[in-house]
Amino acid sequence: MTTLAGVLGFPVAHSRSPAMMNAAFAALGLDWRYLKLPVAPEGFAATAAALPGSGYAGANVTIPHKEAALKLATERGEEAAAIGAANTLSFAPGGSIRADNTDAAGLLDALGEDPAGRAALVLGAGGAGRAAVWALREAGAEVSIWNRGAERAAALARELGVAHAARPESADIVVNATAVGLSAEQEQAAVEALGVTTVEAATFVDLVYGGEPTALSRWAAGRGARVVDGVEVLVRQGARSFELWTGCEAPVAVMREAAAQPPV
Numbered sequence: 001m002t003t004l005a006g007v008l009g010f011p012v013a014h015s016r017s018p019a020m021m022n023a024a025f026a027a028l029g030l031d032w033r034y035l036k037l038p039v040a041p042e043g044f045a046a047t048a049a050a051l052p053g054s055g056y057a058g059a060n061v062t063i064p065h066k067e068a069a070l071k072l073a074t075e076r077g078e079e080a081a082a083i084g085a086a087n088t089l090s091f092a093p094g095g096s097i098r099a100d101n102t103d104a105a106g107l108l109d110a111l112g113e114d115p116a117g118r119a120a121l122v123l124g125a126g127g128a129g130r131a132a133v134w135a136l137r138e139a140g141a142e143v144s145i146w147n148r149g150a151e152r153a154a155a156l157a158r159e160l161g162v163a164h165a166a167r168p169e170s171a172d173i174v175v176n177a178t179a180v181g182l183s184a185e186q187e188q189a190a191v192e193a194l195g196v197t198t199v200e201a202a203t204f205v206d207l208v209y210g211g212e213p214t215a216l217s218r219w220a221a222g223r224g225a226r227v228v229d230g231v232e233v234l235v236r237q238g239a240r241s242f243e244l245w246t247g248c249e250a251p252v253a254v255m256r257e258a259a260a261q262p263p264v
């Protein structure tokens with residue numbers, strides 16, 4: 001019988017995960033199928049609880065369900081518990097539901113360099129910013145966080161024991177974890193919205209993806225930064241979810257090629 005997995009979110013219509021995961025299952029000859037699972041917040045807990053009895057071995061979780069996913073789990077991975085959000089649920093035959101966070105490790109995989117001892121600036125204090133700050137801090141970077149709403153950044157900085165930047169400043173590694181800059185045409189507007197006009201970065205990671213090149217990745221490349229795009233981060237977090245569910249090494253190149261295509 002085909003084993004099922006999927007992505008729980010609201011909305012998920014434009015998710016690239018089904019193409020990416022189904023390509024990975026096919027490449028390894030696994031009889032698995034990955035589906036979009038659109039579910040509104042009020043239906044999340046009941047839907048997630050029903051999946052194990054409906055042939056599902058696991059699910060990814062995206063906006064706005066990552067905190068709820070952590071709450072409903074019966075087992076929590078260390079990263080997920082520390083970050084306060086889960087993006088991967090794994091269903092065991094005995095009925096347990098395990099929650100993991102692969103966003104943090106996926107970001108470090110995508111980064112492709114050791115951030116230990118380096119200055120890292122995270123722009124954005126939402127869910128993605130929180131996972132990025134935690135991941136970089138755990139990896140030994142000197143992290144500071146900036147957010148449009150300063151209170152939110154100050155609170156996260158206090159909670160995770162990192163610095164709060166009153167304005168974006170140059171750093172070895174800059175991560176855009178805001179929702180700004182989907183379309184490259186809006187480059188100037190995005191740079192101004194984040195106040196990064198004079199910021200320099202050796203490496204720039206843009207978590208935003210969907211309109212490659214994004215406004216900020218184009219801006220950063222123009223200033224000489226090495227750019228890691230949001231598709232690579234998506235691929236790397238997905239690869240880690242894939243490995244948790246299947247126990248097989250993820251075919252990263254296959255996943256990258258599938259995720260690069262805009263969803264139809």
Ligand code: NAP
Binds near residue numbers: 124
């Ligand atoms: P979220 O929790 O809703 O947080 C949104 C963040 O964007 C907040 O920091 C918010 O600042 C900031 N923001 C929104 N509009 C802004 C504007 N006009 N100017 C300045 N800041 C603005 O969302 P999230 O889950 O953290 O996701 C953030 C982005 O990362 C999204 O684009 C998402 O698609 C992407 N993402 C990518 C991956 C990946 O695998 N590549 C994974 C996760 C997320 P305020 O607090 O001031 O409102």
